[in-house]
Amino acid sequence: MLRSDTPACALEDQLAExxxxxxxxxxAAERRRLDEIEVARQKRVRWEAAMEEARVQYAEAYRVRHFEAQEAAWRHATRLTEYVSAVRTRVEAMPPGQTRTEAEAWIDWAATRVERLDPLNTPPRLPDIPEPRADDLRPFLGHWSPYGP
Known part of the structure; x- marks a missing residue:
C-alpha cells in the first residue's frame, strides 16, 4: 500500500508502519529464499543418493553381463572342443602322409585356440567395473537426470 501525506495523517506519522x-x-522474502535453498539442497541430496544407487545397480548389471559372456564363451569353447575331438577321431583313421600331417597341425592349432577361448582355463574373478558415463547410469535413475537434479 502506497503511503502519502493526507490531511488526516502526516507521512511522518505513518513512517513506523x-x-x-x-x-x-x-x-518473508528471506524465508522464501531460505526455503528455496533448503528445497534445492534436499533435492540434491536425493539426487546424489539416486546416483549412488544407480552406480551400484550399474556395477551389478555389468557383472551379470560379464558372467553371461563367460557362459557363452564356455559354451562356444565346448562346442569347438567337441568339433576338434571329432576331427581328431577322423584324422587318426587317416593313413600316414602329407594330408594327415597337415590335419594334425591344424588340430594342434585349433586345440590351442580353443584352450585360449575357454574361460574355465583361468581362475574366475569379478570384472573391473569401468567408470560409468552419464548415459550408462540413465537406465537406473528413474525420473532423475544423470547430469544433475
Missing part, C-alpha cells in the same frame, strides 16, 4: 511493513516483507 511503513518500516514495519518493509521489514515484514523483507523477512
Amino acid at each position: 511503513i518500516v514495519q511493513e518493509v521489514t515484514l516483507r523483507g523477512e
